[in-house]
Amino acid sequence: MDKFSRRELLVGGSRLGLLAGATLAVPGFLTACGGQSSTSSTGGKLAELQAKKSVRIGVANENPYGFVNSNGEVKGFIVETLAAVLAPLGITTLDPVVVPFDALIPGAASGRFDLIAGGTYIRPERCQAVSFTNPVYRSGGAFLKRAGEDVPVHSLLDVAANPSVRIGTQTGTSQVAEIEDAKIPSGQVVKFGADNESVAALKAGRVDVIYYPSLQAATLVSTNQGAIERVTPYTQIMKDGKPVFNYGALAARLDDTDIIDALNNGLKTIREDGTLKKIFATYGLTEDEIPEASVTAADLCK
Structure with a gap:
């Protein structure tokens, strides 16, 4: 792909072509x-x-x-x-x-x-x-949880240190590699083919948190109002002592x-x-x- 290819973060939206008159x-x-x-x-x-x-x-x-x-x-x-x-x-x-x-x-x-x-x-x-x-x-990463419930994790490293927590994310995304880099055991990780599948699993209690880019996470919250919410505070991945955004x-x-x-x-x-x-x-x-x-x-x- 050329140097103007899509950014790493993609939030879905339909294509409309050129719209005239919308202001x-x-x-x-x-x-x-x-x-x-x-x-x-x-x-x-x-x-x-x-x-x-x-x-x-x-x-x-x-x-x-x-x-x-x-x-x-x-x-x-x-x-x-x-x-x-x-x-x-x-x-x-x-x-x-x-x-x-x-x-x-x-x-x-x-x-x-x-x-x-x-x-x-x-x-x-x-x-x-x-x-x-x-x-x-x-834009960094974000955890989503069931609305109104407390979770004991606020970073990928927290998940790695807590074997009772199951984390979900989407196959083929950079989040899979980030989870692996955080040394989270594979037995704690559930991968889904689409973000709506991750949300359904979270609602059903199959996972405790799901991990997505922060802006995509915000959209998922807005389209599932009252059912899921972001985990706050959340600690980003660190590099050279600084969060990566x-x-x-x-x-x-x-x-x-x-x-x-x-x-x-x-x-x-x-x-x-x-x-x-x-x-x-x-x-x-x-x-x-x-x-x-x-x-x-x-x-x-x-």
């Missing part, structure tokens, strides 16, 4: 005031979008990142994060262009759309094709650094005022998915 209009915000006209004269991307009050966004139609629902509304925690950042700038309409995941970066680079609002990890090779904002989210962000054409700078400023604001946390909670995400403020795109692009 997200953000109520309650007015056009940015003051120097909009003089800014437009500079010809930068930010000024262009402020003049139009709208932006074309590339999404891969994947829940919970960015997708168009059955009512033609564009949704997703990344989309809503972007809307919250752009609204104070006077950009209040988001027009989605739905493409396969591996067409997101080429689409932004070629100008097919203005911004990527899908679940795109920052990778050094991708930084050669598009400009990334600082991370919007981070993947970091996802918004992205634009390489030349559009003015919009990237504006987005970074906005992301900082909504992180500090609690808006980002509220948006994440709407999609079942927790503070564990909010990246450290010290991690930047510049660091991850090296």
Whole structure:
């Protein structure tokens, strides 16, 4: 696969192709005031979008990142994060262009759309094709358990140390290798062909916890409300004394650094005022998915 292949984490979503007319209009915000006209004269991307009050966004139609629902509304925690950042700038309409995941970066680079609002990890090779904002989210692993029940494990190492605990995960995923790396005996591990099979086994008591990427886990919780929940706190896999995460962000054409700078400023604001946390909670995400403020795109692009 080429360097723009799917990220390691995949949360299912149907393919819709190019959708015309599906928009997200953000109520309650007015056009940015003051120097909009003089800014437009500079010809930068930010000024262009402020003049139009709208932006074309590339999404891969994947829940919970960015997708168009059955009512033609564009949704997703990344989309809503972007809307919250752009609204104070006077950009209040988001027009989605739905493409396969591996067409997101080429689409932004070629100008097919203005911004990527899908679940795109920052990778050094991708930084050669598009400009990334600082991370919007981070993704590690997560345990799910039956709602209302206590479990004595909060990490893979806890499972390895407790022979009475049975853990489930999905065949063919990186989680299988991570379980093996944690030296969890095979007798404690149950593998399933699909995530819904894992959830069914968890509900039936065949396993005590199931192990998935954190964003996929959040989606499973939202689609099985009241039946399962995340194990908190959860300790991520450690490497060199630090937890291992993947970091996802918004992205634009390489030349559009003015919009990237504006987005970074906005992301900082909504992180500090609690808006980002509220948006994440709407999609079942927790503070564990909010990246450290010290991690930047510049660091991850090296």
